[in-house]
Amino acid sequence: MKTLPLKITLIALLYCSISNAKVHTISLSGFTFSPNNLSVQVGDTIKWQWSEGSHTTTSKSIPQGASSWDSELNNSNRTFLYKAEVAGNYTYVCTPHENIGMTGSFSVSNPTYILNNTDSFFTVFPNPASTQIKINTNDHLSEIFIYNMIGNIVYEECFIEPSRAHSINISNLPTGLYIISVKSIDGKRKTQKFTKVI
Numbered sequence: 001m002k003t004l005p006l007k008i009t010l011i012a013l014l015y016c017s018i019s020n021a022k023v024h025t026i027s028l029s030g031f032t033f034s035p036n037n038l039s040v041q042v043g044d045t046i047k048w049q050w051s052e053g054s055h056t057t058t059s060k061s062i063p064q065g066a067s068s069w070d071s072e073l074n075n076s077n078r079t080f081l082y083k084a085e086v087a088g089n090y091t092y093v094c095t096p097h098e099n100i101g102m103t104g105s106f107s108v109s110n111p112t113y114i115l116n117n118t119d120s121f122f123t124v125f126p127n128p129a130s131t132q133i134k135i136n137t138n139d140h141l142s143e144i145f146i147y148n149m150i151g152n153i154v155y156e157e158c159f160i161e162p163s164r165a166h167s168i169n170i171s172n173l174p175t176g177l178y179i180i181s182v183k184s185i186d187g188k189r190k191t192q193k194f195t196k197v198i
Contacts, residue, residue, distance in 0.1 A: 023047050026104065028055055028073060031097050033104035040084050042110050042177060042195070050078045055094040055102070063088025065128070065175045065197030070095075084108040085176065087128060087195060110195065122182050128195035131171040137164050139184040144168070147179045154178070170196055
């Protein structure tokens, strides 16, 4: 089975998605975060930039599977970077000034430019998922591969009797973004992404 060309394609597409990641700067002005509400995509970085005073950026509520943070922002620690790796809604505060309204939030969505197939013949759900994903197709499957972000195969299955629906246990996979590739019995291959959360 020739999987190398597909692996190279996936790595190239993943590299393109990573290289398109953006850095979003949040400035601290007086007792406010500016902007105090952002919309970003998985893979983007949030950068808090200190200007005056003594503050923190401290996570308050985050999606399941995301990493919490708590960083001082002052004259000796002027910036803090946080890479958004899990889709969902995040809120954060400046701990010493939360009671006077120094709060902020951002929402993280899955990027639409990663392996976006408008003519895709399969769906993956739920997404994000923690223990199991289900695949439904308009065609019969002959094989399934799951790749991690560096292009390594973490799951593969070939079907003796082609199927239109299939469930996969992903509970042993680390949290993060994955690419699932399916092949139909007539040779069509399509890819989609999904996020594994805790």
